[in-house]
Amino acid sequence: MGIWRQMAEYLYIKKRxxxxxxxxxxxxxxxxxxxxxLMFMVALIIMLFKFVILPMFK
Incomplete structure (x- = not known):
């Protein structure tokens, strides 16, 4: 089983x-x-917002 398939099952995108x-x-x-x-994905979104999106508006 591949890692992408397992992640899709964890996120309820694909049925097990x-x-x-x-x-x-x-x-x-x-x-x-x-x-x-899910915590990792939230952290990535926060980092994207903090380091990419916020500096665009300064």
Missing amino acids: DPNQPRTQWMKYMHGMNRISL
């Missing part, structure tokens, strides 16, 4: 494979990965 085993620990792991991925 129904044949994969789904244990409680996998749910926890994917939930934590989803949270960290």
Whole structure:
């Protein structure tokens, strides 16, 4: 499974494979990965705003 497919599944863009085993620990792991991925994306947006967009208006 590729990294882009896994990220799409974390962000609910792509449906997960129904044949994969789904244990409680996998749910926890994917939930934590989803949270960290969303936090990373928010940080990238903040950095883009701070270092690219704000200096354009000064």
